[in-house]
Amino acid sequence: MSDCAQCVVRNRAICSGLSPEELLALGQKGRKQTVKRGQTLVWEGDDSLVVANVISGVLKLSVSTADGREQIVGIVFPSDFIGRPFGKESPYSVTALSDAEVCVFHRSTFDQFAREHPELQHKLLQRTLIELDEARQWMMLLGKKTAEERIATLLIRISERLSADGCTGPLLNLDEFELPMDRQQMADILGLTIETVSRQLTRIKSSGVIALPDRRRVVIHDRQALLDLAEAA
Amino acid sequence: MSDCAQCVVRNRAICSGLSPEELLALGQKGRKQTVKRGQTLVWEGDDSLVVANVISGVLKLSVSTADGREQIVGIVFPSDFIGRPFGKESPYSVTALSDAEVCVFHRSTFDQFAREHPELQHKLLQRTLIELDEARQWMMLLGKKTAEERIATLLIRISERLSADGCTGPLLNLDEFELPMDRQQMADILGLTIETVSRQLTRIKSSGVIALPDRRRVVIHDRQALLDLAEAA
DNA sequence: CGTTCAATTGACTCGGTTCAAACGCCGTGG
DNA sequence: CCACGGCGTTTGAACCGAGTCAATTGAACG
Numbered sequence: 193m194s195d196c197a198q199c200v201v202r203n204r205a206i207c208s209g210l211s212p213e214e215l216l217a218l219g220q221k222g223r224k225q226t227v228k229r230g231q232t233l234v235w236e237g238d239d240s241l242v243v244a245n246v247i248s249g250v251l252k253l254s255v256s257t258a259d260g261r262e263q264i265v266g267i268v269f270p271s272d273f274i275g276r277p278f279g280k281e282s283p284y285s286v287t288a289l290s291d292a293e294v295c296v297f298h299r300s301t302f303d304q305f306a307r308e309h310p311e312l313q314h315k316l317l318q319r320t321l322i323e324l325d326e327a328r329q330w331m332m333l334l335g336k337k338t339a340e341e342r343i344a345t346l347l348i349r350i351s352e353r354l355s356a357d358g359c360t361g362p363l364l365n366l367d368e369f370e371l372p373m374d375r376q377q378m379a380d381i382l383g384l385t386i387e388t389v390s391r392q393l394t395r396i397k398s399s400g401v402i403a404l405p406d407r408r409r410v411v412i413h414d415r416q417a418l419l420d421l422a423e424a425a
Numbered sequence: 426m427s428d429c430a431q432c433v434v435r436n437r438a439i440c441s442g443l444s445p446e447e448l449l450a451l452g453q454k455g456r457k458q459t460v461k462r463g464q465t466l467v468w469e470g471d472d473s474l475v476v477a478n479v480i481s482g483v484l485k486l487s488v489s490t491a492d493g494r495e496q497i498v499g500i501v502f503p504s505d506f507i508g509r510p511f512g513k514e515s516p517y518s519v520t521a522l523s524d525a526e527v528c529v530f531h532r533s534t535f536d537q538f539a540r541e542h543p544e545l546q547h548k549l550l551q552r553t554l555i556e557l558d559e560a561r562q563w564m565m566l567l568g569k570k571t572a573e574e575r576i577a578t579l580l581i582r583i584s585e586r587l588s589a590d591g592c593t594g595p596l597l598n599l600d601e602f603e604l605p606m607d608r609q610q611m612a613d614i615l616g617l618t619i620e621t622v623s624r625q626l627t628r629i630k631s632s633g634v635i636a637l638p639d640r641r642r643v644v645i646h647d648r649q650a651l652l653d654l655a656e657a658a
Numbered sequence: 659c660g661t662t663c664a665a666t667t668g669a670c671t672c673g674g675t676t677c678a679a680a681c682g683c684c685g686t687g688g
Numbered sequence: 689c690c691a692c693g694g695c696g697t698t699t700g701a702a703c704c705g706a707g708t709c710a711a712t713t714g715a716a717c718g
Contacts, residue, residue: 253561255564255565257565257569257570257656258656259656262569263564263565263568265561265564265565266561276554276558277554278550278551278554279554279558283558283561283562284561307543307547310540310543310546313543313547313550314540314546316550317511317546317549317550317553318511320550320553320554320557321509321510321511321553323557324553324556324557324560325509325512327557327560327561327564328486328488328498328499328516328517328560329488329516330564331488331496331498331560331563331564331567332488332490332496332498334564334567334568334616335496335567335613335615335616336494336495336496336616337490338673338674339674374696374697375696375698376696380568382568383567383568383569384674384675385674385675385676386696386697387674387675387676387697387698387699388673388674388675390697390698390699391674391698391699393698394698406683407683407696407697423490423491571705571706572705572706607664607665608664608665608666609664617706617707618706618707618708619664619665619666620665620666620667620706620707620708620709621705621707622665623665623666623667624666624667624706626665626666627666627667639715640664640665640714640715
């Protein structure tokens with residue numbers, strides 16, 4: 193049980209819009225849990241037993257082939273919802289990219305609560321529709337974009353998402369941020385190899401559009417040029 | 426206004442589960458419309474003015490880059506829902522692959538009706554969650570699968586979907602069906618070119634796993650082998 | 659038949675992968 | 689203080705799967 197009224201994602205998570213009483217009732221069904229970097233919260237193919245709100249940290253959603261190829265199908269930030277409500281098994285794994293805090297519910301408990309609270313269900317629907325739109329944008333990237341366009345698109349998306357959430361940390365603005373993932377994970381998101389990611393980053397850096405002060409940090413010097421490299425959509 | 430009680434997708438579309446009175450109320454807000462093959466119902470980036478249920482035919486959802494590359498991000502079959510409820514503009518175009526019949530609603534009218542009918546909203550949520558799962562499976566395909574795996578996966582998926590809907594037409598079973606799209610569209614779904622699609626189809630045909638009696642028809646001779654080629658997930 | 663247009667096939671190219679080596683940052687211990 | 693490893697990343701060189709461009713086939717239709 194958590195004190196939802198104090199929650200840092202209170203106004204952005206799906207719980208926003210619930211009345212104080214509803215919030216209390218929902219809060220009593222959930223509990224706060226910490227997840228260490230690298231730890232997997234849900235496994236692909238396993239029974240979908242929990243859903244959760246992300247309070248802090250960044251997590252990945254991924255699916256794998258039998259022979260071990262992995263594709264990251266989503267990145268989850270604070271205030272985002274994770275898990276597969278109303279479904280028997282999870283179609284993807286959920287793994288922490290950084291240490292994270294999540295607010296977890298038993299899926300069945302959450303499902304029932306959602307069915308009884310149309311406002312919550314509406315919030316969940318809105319969010320799912322947005323995720324679907326984003327997944328489809330990503331399909332365009334994976335199906336038709338070049339390596340350079342993919343890298344540029346990823347940098348733009350991350351910078352936008354981090355700044356929207358105020359997750360960039362102290363002294364940072366929209367144009368300087370920390371990547372929440374390593375090169376291998378960038379490759380798994382973009383459908384590329386680690387070498388191609390590295391080469392393209394170097395290329396874009398050489399052109400002066402971005403700087404890479406260290407392996408995790410990115411500075412966007414010319415956002416418009418980066419947007420042009422990302423080629424629309 | 427349509428007579429929903431007679432509708433062929435009555436039991437599979439999101440309208441299933443509505444009471445007779447609700448169904449009547451909803452039916453009065455919608456109208457049946459025919460869409461000719463090749464006609465675009467909604468344009469990417471346009472205001473999202475309509476949503477619809479598909480009654481017959483097959484449609485594609487697609488997004489394009491500024492320089493004309495197109496990626497198909499979804500295929501829509503009878504009983505599926507199309508359009509972007511609760512959103513100002515449509516993130517993709519909707520175009521008929523075959524002549525089709527749809528049951529259209531003004532988006533704002535539908536949105537309001539949905540908000541007032543939690544059961545409908547729940548159906549819509551369920552459906553959106555399934556679409557999201559499918560989109561993510563497709564991201565794996567686009568990001569990590571080889572051309573041959575992509576073709577095999579597409580054939581499996583289409584055969585499953587067509588047979589589930591009983592759309593295969595008379596005298597056809599699960600292992601023989603008509604492709605609802607041409608080679609270019611297959612390429613746009615799979616993130617490949619028309620030549621690669623053609624070559625891989627020929628390869629799989631040569632191995633005896635499938636037959637291609639004519640340009641649109643597919644016969645699966647060895648479903649297990651095709652599943653193996655598709656490489657899981 | 660001749661026309662048309664989708665599909666196939668062939669030859670060549672190229673972007674991205676693969677495999678391998680070198681770099682550079684950082685923590686450890688001599 | 690500096691040598692030594694370890695690890696993530698970068699860089700290099702060769703390779704290959706899919707793309708590109710172009711020619712051919714073949715089914716449908718007037």
